[in-house]
Amino acid sequence: MTYRNGTGTALARALGWFSIGLGAAELLAPRSLASMLGMQGRERLLQTYGVREVASGMAILAARDPSPWVWSRVAGDALDLATLAPALDESNPRREAAAIAVGAVTAVMLVDLLCTRELSRERERPPPRDYSDRSGFPQGVDRARGIARQPTTAMGG
Amino acid sequence: MRALCYHGKHDIRYDTVPDPEIEHPRDAIVKVSSCAICGSDLHLYDGFMPGMMNGDIIGHEFMGEVVEVGRENRKLKVGDRVVVPFTIVCGECDQCRRGNFSVCERTNRNAEMAAKMFGHSTAGLFGYTHLTGGYAGGQAEYVRVPFADVGPVKVPDGLTDEQVLFLGDIxxxxxxxxxxxxxxxxxxxxxxxxxxxxxxxxxxxxxxxxxxxxxxxxxxxxxxxxxxxxxxxxxxxxxxxxxxxxxxxxxxxxxxxxxxxxxxxxxxxxxxxxxxxxxxxxxxxxxxxxxxxxxxxxxxxxxxxxxxxxxxxxxxxxxxxxxxxxxxxxxxGQTHVNRWVDDLLRRIEEGQIDPSFVITHTVPLEHGPEYYDIFRDKHDGCVKVVLKP
Structure with missing residues (x-):
């Protein structure tokens, strides 16, 4: 299958870089993130998620067809929401921050879903045009081969 | 007149702008019959080239009919059909005499700016940033052609625009x-x-x-x-x-x-x-x-x-x-168009090559802005867009 560049591809690339950025933050600053969300003690989990994000971002950027990897992001979003849900408990003094994080993950999940839809539309495009009759050589390719072996380099003007 | 103008990254507009005028006795005014979007126009469109200003007329692949000439221009006359090379050349400086037309020493009006960036100035170019002179470009109804007694190439009526347009650059x-x-x-x-x-x-x-x-x-x-x-x-x-x-x-x-x-x-x-x-x-x-x-x-x-x-x-x-x-x-290097163009025109006339094979889309100039996107994204099988003012 020939993969064609379009809005879905551009969006997938943006999501790939976003994934790498978010993953790097989770990997490098888990303590700050955990403290911000009221999830102290779960720093190791955040770092694991960071590895997942970086891997998923690199796969999106490297794949010829990023669709499966964008779907893996959707699954990751669901996992993130499940992990954040306990932080919404009234006993969490940082629940407002956690609520903001839940909202952000939900928004990103919608963008991920939009991206999978656009990628699917790109694959439905018509087949590429055939330009095999456009040689540019009115007398044929064989006649053109070597026809200018001694190029004229005289100055014009 | 109407022209395609740069208004920032990914923002090309079909604007009304003042008609060009003869500013120097060697100038000519060309009424554009065909122009094209070049891959290097996309570098401007995508914001990779410094030195563009709001409202600049873009485009450097164009041809048309001479409608006015300066009083010292002995080469062209009104009615001549010409292809205009994208490099503006004086024909007299040391580099032009050596055939190194794209590094002409005299035609870049912003030579100091170019020298700061590159060490030395290069030739002035049509519609291609103020680093190369800030000259108005050819995706327009009319263009002022400086040093028009040197660069423009007269083309015979027997060849179509599509056959000769690309002699100016690609x-x-x-x-x-x-x-x-x-x-x-x-x-x-x-x-x-x-x-x-x-x-x-x-x-x-x-x-x-x-x-x-x-x-x-x-x-x-x-x-x-x-x-x-x-x-x-x-x-x-x-x-x-x-x-x-x-x-x-x-x-x-x-x-x-x-x-x-x-x-x-x-x-x-x-x-x-x-x-x-x-x-x-x-x-x-x-x-x-x-x-x-x-x-x-x-x-x-x-x-x-x-x-x-x-x-x-x-x-x-x-x-x-x-x-x-x-x-x-x-x-x-940028192309020394005038070094090659006479030989290539002869080869087109002899039927050795017909450059029109590369054209996949021909549309009115006013559709230019949308065709920048189509060309950049290679949609609709787009390889080369020709615009008709």
């Missing part, structure tokens, strides 16, 4: 890139990029006698067009460029390599391309030189690397040790 650009390769009958020439310039590089290499031409890209339409011109193609989405080139050259590498891609390489899945994207995003690198790196790596020792693709600033991680130790020769 045909001689492809030709010069191939001539720079000093092609011998035993040479395999590899061309990176199957856009319009790459197509002309490939056909020029074939006409100049290459044993085999190989074209590398990932756009099916462009690859089919390259095959039509006698090239073997490599789709870098489908196969390894390095492995396939090794197979096709019995492990020796192509003797001659041409970079018809330039600063916006889109080989997004290679590690070095990701590195370039990241550095570019952090404004630590202006250009993405994936093709340059690959060419240096695969080129046969003692070979020639020819670069018609446009680069604008600084590049990173170029394997110069490989280039030096393999004894590669680098040839590059």
């Amino acid at each position: 045909l001689p650009t492809g030709w010069q890139a191939a001539v720079h390769c000093e092609i011998e009958p035993t040479d395999i020439v590899a061309v990176w990029g199957a856009g319009p310039v790459g197509q002309f590089c490939a056909r020029s290499a074939l006409m100049l006698g290459a044993k085999q031409v190989i074209v590398i890209d990932n756009v099916p339409e462009r690859l089919s067009m390259a095959r039509a011109g006698g090239a073997i193609t490599i789709d870098f989405d489908e196969e390894s460029v390095l492995e396939r080139l090794e197979d096709l050259t019995a492990g020796k590498g192509p003797e001659k390599c041409i970079d018809a891609v330039g600063l916006e390489a889109h080989a997004g899945r290679s590690i070095d391309s990701m590195y370039d994207r990241a550095k570019q995003a952090m404004m630590m690198e202006t250009d993405r030189p994936h093709v340059l790196r690959e060419m240096i790596y695969v080129c046969r020792p003692g070979g020639i690397v020819s670069i018609p693709g446009v680069y604008g600033g600084v590049v990173d991680k170029i394997p110069f040790g490989a280039a030096m130790n393999k004894g590669l020769t680098f040839r590059m």
